[in-house]
Amino acid sequence: MSAHPSQLASLIDRFAKTDGIHETAVPRLSLIRCSRPTLPLHAVYEPAVCIIAQGSKQAILGDAVYVYDQNKYLVISVGVPVVGQITEASDAEPYLCVKFDLDIATLGMLLLDTRPGPDSGEPAPALGLSKVTPELTDAAVRLLRLLETPPDIPILAPLFERELLFRLLQGDQAAKLREIALGDTRLQQVGRAIDYIKRNYREPFRVEDLAGLARMSASALHSHFKAVTAMSPLQYQKQMRLQEARRLMLQGLCDAAAASHSVGYSSPSQFSREYRRLFGLPPQRDIARLKEVPGGFVSA
Structure with missing residues (x-):
């Protein structure tokens, strides 16, 4: 049965x-x-x-x-x-x-x-x-x-x-x-690019270098990367940066200015604009909202 x-x-x-x-x-x-x-x-x-x-x-x-x-x-x-x-x-x-x-x-x-x-x-x-x-x-x-x-x-x-x-x-x-x-599939090629960005999200990169790592042309990487992730490599990096900054602030490890610098932003104002665009609120208000909602951290 x-x-x-x-x-x-x-x-x-x-x-x-x-x-x-x-x-x-x-x-x-x-x-x-x-x-x-x-x-x-x-x-x-x-x-x-x-x-x-x-x-x-x-x-x-x-x-x-x-x-x-x-x-x-x-x-x-x-x-x-x-x-x-x-x-x-x-x-x-x-x-x-x-x-x-x-x-x-x-x-x-x-x-x-x-x-x-x-x-x-x-x-x-x-x-x-x-x-x-x-x-x-x-x-x-x-x-x-x-x-x-x-x-x-x-x-x-x-x-x-x-x-x-x-x-x-x-x-x-x-x-x-x-x-x-199995093998050297397109997904695994894109995966190599993803792994590189995840390990080095704080640092700028050239799409041509990333494509070389993935063993495909820059245009092919852009196309296949978007098919898998629904975003470009640069958009992926931006989300990784902003999510890590959010985690640091949620855990009380640093304020918005320090978090933006820690994840690779040189401009706090740019960080604040992009943070609000992704999460819907500026950093301080977003963190305050998340801390007020029970169960808000369950993500898997």
Whole structure:
């Protein structure tokens, strides 16, 4: 008999008692709980699969809105700035979600043991939605039940992870998962550019140099980068800078002027203009708003 989403919800509720993102003893597995809807929150989503057991959420990438709940799961192929918002949650029925980070090595080894599918040659958007199947829910439940028997985790977690990935490879996001793990795909080329910007977001860069790193022409990089992330490399860098500045201010590590300098801005006024354009409010008012809203920091 297949597991029901209520079984998944019960396990998350048991091991994630408070609102927030909870890492677990199972490698790459996190549990997320939130008891109220949240503000739209900018965050960088890393490669992962998110399976909701209760509640709903939306993620915005460029002009595309991805709405998912217990009937649809989300796959993220590369690290990309996203606006996420939990839209259905309450004390009685909190938002409950499983987040499993995708390990490229494990995924690649599994693909060697399965029949490869067709490669479109063109990178797809970094986010994708598919219907949750009973088989995928079963695999997720088995993985979570390992939290009941910690000594079993080192032996059984790798097996259940392969089962979960196998079920994902049988779904509509199979091509996206193959792009992540196999060969020198367009997605991996774009991924090299993304990784460089993430590591060096404080420093200016030449698009031609970035294209050389990705092993494609500047025009091809611009086209494929936008297809995956819904933004240009320079826009991606700007969002990385502004999100890091916001994090520093939220944590009380520095004020707006210091944060702007820390992330690479030479002009505080330019920083304030671009910050307001992205987040809707100037830095000081935005931070004050976020600190007043319970649950506003839950982003995964």
